[in-house]
Structures are given as structure tokens and as C-alpha cells.
Amino acid sequence: MDDDTLIFTFFNEIGIVSQLSQAFLNRHLPDGLHSSHFATLNHLYRVGNGTTPLAIANAMQVTKATMTHTLAVLEKRELVEIRANPSDGRSKTVFLTPAGRAFRLAAIGDVTAAMATVASLFDRAALEASLPTLQRVRKILDAERAHRSGGD
Amino acid sequence: MDDDTLIFTFFNEIGIVSQLSQAFLNRHLPDGLHSSHFATLNHLYRVGNGTTPLAIANAMQVTKATMTHTLAVLEKRELVEIRANPSDGRSKTVFLTPAGRAFRLAAIGDVTAAMATVASLFDRAALEASLPTLQRVRKILDAERAHRSGGD
DNA sequence: ACCAAATAGTACGACATCGAACCAAAGTCA
DNA sequence: TGACTTTGGTTCGATGTCGTACTATTTGGT
Known part of the structure; x- marks a missing residue:
């Protein structure tokens, strides 16, 4: 993939x-x-x-x-x-x-x-493990959005 | 937590x-x-x-x-x-x-x-790692929904 | 064969969300 | 001080989604 x-x-x-x-x-x-x-x-x-x-x-x-x-x-x-x-x-x-x-x-x-x-x-440990990933993804998308709408 | x-x-x-x-x-x-x-x-x-x-x-x-x-x-x-x-x-x-x-x-x-x-x-490995968790969560919620609307 | 129950899709009304246009208050800069 | 820009919220129209009710077809039991 x-x-x-x-x-x-x-x-x-x-x-x-x-x-x-x-x-x-x-x-x-x-x-x-x-x-x-x-x-x-x-x-x-x-x-x-x-x-x-x-x-x-x-x-x-x-x-x-x-x-x-x-x-x-x-x-x-x-x-x-x-x-x-x-x-x-x-x-x-x-x-x-x-x-x-x-x-x-x-x-x-x-x-x-x-x-x-x-x-x-739910596998508690698995949820906990993916949280940081989700938060990082959120931050990246958030920054992109802010950048797009703010400047550019 | x-x-x-x-x-x-x-x-x-x-x-x-x-x-x-x-x-x-x-x-x-x-x-x-x-x-x-x-x-x-x-x-x-x-x-x-x-x-x-x-x-x-x-x-x-x-x-x-x-x-x-x-x-x-x-x-x-x-x-x-x-x-x-x-x-x-x-x-x-x-x-x-x-x-x-x-x-x-x-x-x-x-x-x-x-x-x-x-x-x-994006951290490719991190995304890949959380995919199975997401899919499992999806299956659980899906089953719950089907159960709710189907039977019960 | 017939009638009841289940099923696929549609119609309708309600609502959350969005983008764009707008207004009013701050902020900025000469 | 006065005009231009920025910013917080609202309004408006459009659209995606949902739940419920409805129609038409199929399935199943007798």
C-alpha cells in the first residue's frame, strides 16, 4: 500500500x-x-x-x-x-x-x-496507544487549515 | 484516566x-x-x-x-x-x-x-499501527448498531 | 393460492453544518 | 483624530444527514 x-x-x-x-x-x-x-x-x-x-x-x-x-x-x-x-x-x-x-x-x-x-x-491499551497519533494528526490538519485560511 | x-x-x-x-x-x-x-x-x-x-x-x-x-x-x-x-x-x-x-x-x-x-x-508507521484499532472499533460499533436496530 | 411479515427504496420534515456576505467594535497607522 | 484593516458574531441560503412514514415487491407460512 x-x-x-x-x-x-x-x-x-x-x-x-x-x-x-x-x-x-x-x-x-x-x-x-x-x-x-x-x-x-x-x-x-x-x-x-x-x-x-x-x-x-x-x-x-x-x-x-x-x-x-x-x-x-x-x-x-x-x-x-x-x-x-x-x-x-x-x-x-x-x-x-x-x-x-x-x-x-x-x-x-x-x-x-x-x-x-x-x-x-474495546481494547483499552489499543485506544490509549492510538491517542497520540490522533492528536498529532489533528494538530497537523489544524495547522494546515489555519495556514490556508489565514495566509495564502 | x-x-x-x-x-x-x-x-x-x-x-x-x-x-x-x-x-x-x-x-x-x-x-x-x-x-x-x-x-x-x-x-x-x-x-x-x-x-x-x-x-x-x-x-x-x-x-x-x-x-x-x-x-x-x-x-x-x-x-x-x-x-x-x-x-x-x-x-x-x-x-x-x-x-x-x-x-x-x-x-x-x-x-x-x-x-x-x-x-x-504524517508518521506513516503510526497511521499504519492505529489502523487495526480503528477497524476493530468500527466493527464493535457496527455490531452494536445492527443489534440495536435489528433486534431488541 | 393467499395473506402477513420483511425488505428496498423514496418522500418528507427537521436539523446541523458550511461558506459568503454582513455588521459592529477594536486596532493601526499616518 | 480619522480612515483602513482586522476581528468576533450573526444572518442567510444551500446542502448533507437523519428518523419516520409510506409504497412496492418479495418471502414465508398455512
Whole structure:
């Protein structure tokens, strides 16, 4: 298998696994929550409150337009609160509400429970071993994207 | 990191890499072709002609409704031809047209060229090493999905 | 042979995502 | 200070994907 084919195969597999895992999440998340909403809640929880929409969009690797939409959904459900950014009039800051925190916990519970049956089938060591590779690939693609859209 | 967290992290990383690679493809595929169309053309080329839409949908891990749409797009561009299935009145068969073949080659050329700059940054051995893991994960999720929707 | 259940594909409505165009606030530089 | 550029977010239109409901054909049991 030459390099190009390997790379195609690799990304093809990545794409399919991603689709399957997202489908899994979408099926098991409570109340019609979409995996992207879930990911955003988790990000807010991990990174902490007061982040700007753009920062979240970059972290999630979606466009800012998409993040506007995602945050609007979360805000309508009162899972996050969006305030003006005191240090920049163009910007906003995003906060997880208590309801958002609770919802995240509940969602994690549901997903974890649903995952219990399959989780045991995964080879923990193998997953752990491929993580650095994935992260490196992510960084490379990310840099390429930034470079493309930024300069050039 | 406990098992659940590892799995979450793993799928999160997979999702992001998938998004980035799809975005990369979408940016570099000619004539507004979407990565899913590209993947379908590649599948038809690899697996051979005369496959049914459902078989393609399963291989691509999308719903049959989605495949109906994808094939309609490809057919409108005359990259595939869809005929009745002689052995099953409900079914169809899909064929790559000469134009479809040519388009696929051109697309591969474009993408490969665009990828040349980043391809050298990938650690070939690492990608190769994580492929089996990805394939195993795919199989597990796939089986779970089939089980869920089929029985239960 | 007939009727029920399963199956392949389509139609429809909902929604996530994207790119491009746009607006408003900062920043920059003369 | 004032104009040009950059930057954070939103709006808009287009499109890919999904789930559900539906149609037509096939399969299977009696």
C-alpha cells in the first residue's frame, strides 16, 4: 500500500468510526441532545466558564457560524448563559448554568450506561496507544487549515 | 484516566480529526464535490459495479435515505448510472459511468496534490499501527448498531 | 393460492453544518 | 483624530444527514 492509499484508508476509517460514534451518541443522549451540544457542554465544563464563542468553535473545530447556532440551541434550553464580554464589545462570554451542569451529568450517565455493553469490548491499551497519533494528526490538519485560511 | 474518560477522549479526538479531514476534502475536491460523494465513487470503483444502494449505504455507514440523496446527486452529474435490479423488483443497481471514473481520477489527483504538503508530516508507521484499532472499533460499533436496530 | 411479515427504496420534515456576505467594535497607522 | 484593516458574531441560503412514514415487491407460512 503506497502512502496516499494508506492515508486515504486511514481517513476513511476515521470518518466511519466518527459517524458511528456520533450516531451512537445521538441515539443515547437524552432529550434529543445532539452530540455537538454534548461536546460543547463538556468543553465548557472542562475549560471553565467565561470562554468566548470563537474559542469554543476553534476547540470544537467547527466554524463560528455553527457555534452561533449551537450556542443558541443551548441557550434556548437554558443550559448555558451568554453575556457580553466586558473586555471586548464585539465578543461574548459563555457560562454553564446550574441546569447545564446537571444536564451534562445526566447525559454522561445515560451515555456511560449505554456504552457499558460495548465498552468492555474495546481494547483499552489499543485506544490509549492510538491517542497520540490522533492528536498529532489533528494538530497537523489544524495547522494546515489555519495556514490556508489565514495566509495564502 | 478511567475507562469512560478514555473512551470519551478517544471518540472526541476521532470526531475532530474526522471533521478536519472532511473539511480538508471538501476544500480540495473539484467542482463542489462533497467528501461523501467522493467516498461513494471510490467505493463503487473498489467494490465494482452493479452494487445496490443499500449495500453502499451499509458500507458507508449512512442511512439508506442518505444514500438515495447521494446517488441522486451523483446521477444528476452523470457520474453514476442507476438501473433496475433484474433479480429484485424493489432494488436498483448502481454503475460508475466513464465520466464517473474520469472524475474520480481527477479528484484523486487534486486531493493527492493538495495533500502532498501535509502527507510528509504524517508518521506513516503510526497511521499504519492505529489502523487495526480503528477497524476493530468500527466493527464493535457496527455490531452494536445492527443489534440495536435489528433486534431488541 | 393467499395473506402477513420483511425488505428496498423514496418522500418528507427537521436539523446541523458550511461558506459568503454582513455588521459592529477594536486596532493601526499616518 | 480619522480612515483602513482586522476581528468576533450573526444572518442567510444551500446542502448533507437523519428518523419516520409510506409504497412496492418479495418471502414465508398455512
